[in-house]
Amino acid sequence: MEIVIRASVMFAVMYLLLRLMGKRELGQMAPFELVSLIVMGDLIQQGVTHQDFSLTGATLAIVTFAGWSLVLGLVGHHSTRARRILESAPVVLVRGGSVIKRNMDIERIDRDELAAEMRLAGISRLDQVAWAILEPEGKISFIRADGQDVDSRRNEDDLAD
Structure with missing residues (x-):
């Protein structure tokens, strides 16, 4: 259960960071921005699994991230108010x-x-x-x-x- 909580916290942190970084496409990123995202991925893994290298820990972390993505996508799809908060506007x-x-x-x-x-x-x-x-x-x-x-x-x- 600790991994699910840690993954949820890290999902929220990543979501906010990516929103703050702006709307750049992957192809438009500067090399430093791309490397920063890759390094962030490794740091997130360490923070989420707390050095738990088991298959179960990795699976829980991935499922938690995917679950939150799905939930936020569904909420944004069904609620205009939530969509304005979750997604950026043109x-x-x-x-x-x-x-x-x-x-x-x-x-x-x-x-x-x-x-x-x-x-x-x-x-x-x-x-x-x-x-x-x-x-x-x-x-x-x-x-x-x-x-x-x-x-x-x-x-x-x-x-x-």
């Missing part, structure tokens, strides 16, 4: 071609990163962007000012036109 980064500096600062996204994402979406100038929205999963969605579709994942059919 954040507007650009409105009408103007950068919203406060939101960029809060989300720790600089202009170079925004420009790189615009280029990937086939947008060359900021005045071509009606809206740029940082989605909860960490991707930036663009809505062009000229109404054209924006899709950074072009396929062969798009290139043939």
Whole structure:
């Protein structure tokens, strides 16, 4: 039972830490951020199992983490109020071609990163962007000012036109 309590506490700590770290995708993380997450995983294991290297201890810890993830997912799915607390909301980064500096600062996204994402979406100038929205999963969605579709994942059919 001690492992379940320790795993629950560590789950809460990790959940809060990941929320504080922001909405970056794994591919957008700096090498140090990625290594920090890996090291955190090892530190969590030590804190959860308290050096219990048994199969039972590891299984209890994993099941507890998975259980809490499932519970929070279900609660967020069925309750709008809980979803607002558990999940991050989309954040507007650009409105009408103007950068919203406060939101960029809060989300720790600089202009170079925004420009790189615009280029990937086939947008060359900021005045071509009606809206740029940082989605909860960490991707930036663009809505062009000229109404054209924006899709950074072009396929062969798009290139043939």
